[in-house]
Ligand SMILES: Nc1ncnc2c1ncn2[C@@H]1O[C@H](COP(=O)(O)OP(=O)(O)OP(=O)(O)O)[C@@H](O)[C@H]1O
C-alpha cells in the first residue's frame with residue numbers, strides 16, 4: 106500500500122459526567138495508508154462518532170498521540186486546526202449538513218471560501234465537482250429542491266472541492282433508502298479507485314463491505330476485522 | 336471573505352424580514368429622534384442667533400426703573416450717556432397707549448412708540464417710503480409720525496399715506512414715512528410678539544409732552560466699537576448710579592451679545608439633554624439587536640459547527656455575525672436618517688425656519704448606529720465564534 110497518512114496511538118477519550126468519568130475510547134491504535142477505503146463498523150453507542158470527531162480534528166483525545174500527515178494534532182492551535190480541517194479533511198455527514206439558503210453550487214464553494222480561493226476559480230472548481238458527482242444540471246437548486254441522494258452528492262462534492270487528503274464519512278447512507286445508499290457507495294468506490302483515501306463509519310455491515318479494509322469498534326476498543334466478518 | 340460575509344448577512348436579514356424590521360425599529364426611532372432633534376434645535380438656534388445679531392449687535396439696552404425721587408432719566412442724562420467714549424448714540428424708547436382716528440375710522444388702544452433720530456440713523460433700511468424722523472422733529476416736538484403697513488391699510492385704504500394726516504389722541508399728526516416690513520423690529524417688540532400689529536412711531540419729545548411724562552425709562556445705547564462693550568457698560572453704570580443715588584434695583588443693563596451667548600449655551604445644553612434622552616431609544620434598540628443576534632446564533636448553531644468543520648476560523652465566524660449586526664443597525668440608522676431628515680424638514684417648514692442639512696446629525700446617526708451594531712453585536716458574535724463544532728453539529 107501507499108504511505109501512511111494517519112497514525113493513532115493509545116487514543117483515549119473520556120467524558121466527565123459529574124462524579125464519574127465515562128471512558129468512550131479505551132486506547133485506540135490505528136494506522137491508515139494513502140488510498141485505503143476503511144470502514145469502521147460498530148453498534149450504536151460504541152464510540153464511532155467520537156472517533157470520527159477526533160480523526161476530523163473537531164475534538165481532542167483525552168490522551169494518546171494522533172498524527173495526521175506528519176503533524177501532531179495535539180500541538181496545533183485553533184487556527185492551525187481550522188486550516189487542517191479545511192485542507193486535509195472532507196467531511197460527509199449522515200444528515201448532509203447543507204446550508205438551506207445556499208444553492209448547491211454555493212454549498213460546494215464553502216470550503217474554498219475559507220481557503221481564500223478567488224471567486225472565479227472557486228466557481229469553476231465547484232462546478233467541476235458537481236459534474237463529477239453527476240449533478241451538472243442541479244447546480245442552482247437549493248437543498249430543499251433536491252432529493253436525499255442528490256443532497257448527499259452535493260455534500261460529497263463539497264467534501265471533494267478542496268482536494269483533501271482524507272474523506273471522512275459518518276453514516277453517509279444513514280438517511281437514504283437502500284437503493285440510493287447503494288448509489289452513494291458506488292460513488293465512494295469510484296472515488297477510492299481514483300485514489301481518494303476514505304474513512305467511513307457505519308453500523309451497517311453491508312455498507313461496510315464496500316470498503317477494502319474493515320475495523321470493528323466495540324465498547325471503545327478497536328480491532329482489525331475481516332472482510333468476511335462484514 | 337468579507338464579500339461572502341456581507342452577502343450572507345444580507346441573505347439572513349432578507350430571510351427574516353419581519354423580525355429584522357422589528358429588531359431595527361428601536362434603532363430607527365433612536366436615530367430619527369436624534370437627527371430631528373439636532374436639526375430642529377440647530378435650525379432654531381441659527382434663526383434666533385441671526386435675528387439677535389441683526390438686532391443686538393453693537394448695542395446695549397437700559398431699563399431705568401428709577402427711584403421715588405427720580406422716576407427716570409432726563410434729556411441731560413441721555414446727553415451725558417451719549418458722551419461716553421465709544422458710544423455712537425443713545426436712543427430712548429417710550430411707549431404710550433392712545434386712540435388713532437382717520438376719516439371717522441377709530442383704532443382704540445394703539446401702542447405709540449416715542450423714539451429719536453439715533454434709532455433711525457442706526458436702522459437705515461427701516462423706512463420703506465417717506466422720510467425717517469430727524470433731529471429737528473425732536474427739538475421742535477413736531478407732530479409727525481411713522482406708521483406701518485397694517486395702520487396704512489386699515490386707515491388709508493390703498494391711498495398713499497405719506498404727507499397725509501391722522502389724529503393721535505385728538506391731535507393731528509403728519510405721516511412722514513412707512514416702515515419697511517422686511518426689516519425686523521427691535522428686540523422688545525420681537526419679544527412682545529406684536530410685529531404684525533399696528534405700529535406708530537412719533538418723536539420721543541412729542542411723546543413725552545403728550546403723556547405728560549418727564550422722564551425716560553427705556554433706552555438703547557449704540558456702541559461704535561464692540562470690543563469696548565464692557566468699558567461702556569462700566570461707564571453707563573457709573574452715570575446711572577450717580578443719577579439714581581446708588582439705589583438698588585433702580586436700573587438694569589441688558590447686553591444683547593451676552594444674551595445671545597447665554598441662549599446659545601442653553602440651546603447646546605438642551606440639544607445635549609434631548610440627544611441623551613433619544614439615545615435611550617438607541618440603547619433599547621441595541622439591546623433588541625443583541626437579542627436578535629443571540630437568537631440567530633442559537634438558531635444557526637449547526638451552521639456555525641458546519642462552517643467550522645469546513646475550515647472557518649473563529650475570527651471568520653465572529654466577523655460574519657458582527658457584520659450582520661452592524662448591517663442590521665446601519666439599516667436602522669439609514670431609515671432613521673431618512674425619517675429624521677424628513678421630519679425635521681417638515682418641522683422647519685412648519686415653524687418657518689431655514690432647513691439646513693446638519694452634517695453633525697448625519698455623522699451622529701450613522702456613527703451611533705454602527706457603534707450600536709458593534710457594541711451589541713460583539714458578545715453574540717464572540718459567543719458564536721467560541722461554539723464547539725461537535726456540540727454545534729450534534730444539535731441536529
Ligand atoms: N459530549 C458527551 N458527553 C458525554 N458523553 C458523550 C458525549 N458524546 C458522546 N458521549 C457518549 O459516548 C458514547 C459514544 O457516543 P458516539 O456518539 O461516539 O456513539 P456512536 O458509535 O457514534 O453511536 P451511533 O451509531 O448511535 O451514532 C455514548 O455512550 C455517548 O453517550
Ligand SMILES: [Mg+2]
Pocket residue numbers: 153154155
Ligand atoms: Mg454516531
